[in-house]
């Protein structure tokens with residue numbers, strides 16, 4: 001274990017992977033009965049999927065209003081679908097990284113564990129995680145705008161753009177756009193978990209998109225310890241007991257070692 005002059009309980013930053021904060025967070029996770037993990041785009045960055053904000057982020061190149069709103073889709077479904085088709089093709093060529101795999105392995109040990117993700121890429125599933133609460137939907141799911149039928153379509157490139165349902169209706173990506181409600185049963189489970197856990201681990205999210213951004217505060221106000229893993233400071237940092245500055249693929253295997 002490395003040396004740190006900060007008291008372990010309130011050490012805000014780690015100082016290298018073997019820091020006091022990392023060791024304390026690891027032992028909190030080992031001793032906790034109920035754990036939830038909230039992930040964001042940062043966990044998939046080392047797999048080669050761009051994040052949304054920050055350097056190289058998707059929203060630095062594209063305007064969210066033109067691509068990730070129901071209004072944009074209503075205006076030009078083909079344009080929106082071309083972007084999603086492209087992203088699906090990028091995701092299909094990459095795989096889960098050590099961060100995804102560490103979470104899947106930890107879940108397989110058994111116990112009360114909830115994985116909540118804002119990511120639509122499906123990399124947690126591909127790493128072997130079960131019962132992933134996908135609060136922003138799934139890019140591999142298509143939903144009919146007329147009859148509501150949902151189907152999974154995993155081919156990297158769709159044959160028809162925009163795709164249509166067997167009822168003839170236009171299909172949309174099964175993701176949550178700005179201004180849309182989160183899938184209610186999934187969101188309910190995520191909030192319930194946040195209220196009943198001992199430790200919430202928040203990984204690779206800028207924590208600026210609501211309502212998910214409020215989960216760390218909800219967990220904290222219900223007595224959970226909050227541990228953050230991120231390259232940068234975020235609004236979660238102020239409520240986190242431990243903020244581990246590092247990449248998800250490096251820190252998570254250490255945390256669950």
Ligand code: BJW
Pocket residue numbers: 039040041042043045046051052053054057068118119120136175176177178179180181182203204205206207208209210211229230231232234246247248249
């Ligand atoms: C690493 C790393 C490494 C990098 N290791 N770390 C004003 C104030 C408050 C709220 C609002 C407001 N105006 C509008 C709203 C509401 C809006 C919102 O929150 N907007 C804010 C942005 C201002 N929210 C909504 O509209 C939501 N719905 C809603 O509120 O509904 C209300 C309602 C109720 C009832 C009926 C109707 C409506 C819906 C939000 C949907 C978000 N959708 C997206 C797109 C999904 C589909 C797709 O992928 O195309 O979800 S946007 C995008 O942001 C995506 C993500 O899931 C989400 C969060 O991003 P995330 O994961 O945090 O990524 P980044 O890039 O932001 O951060 C990456 C982080 O990783 C950084 O911190 C890096 O440092 C770090 N990192 N590499 C560790 N290797």
Ligand code: ZN
Pocket residue numbers: 144145146147148149165166167168169
């Ligand atoms: Zn249909």
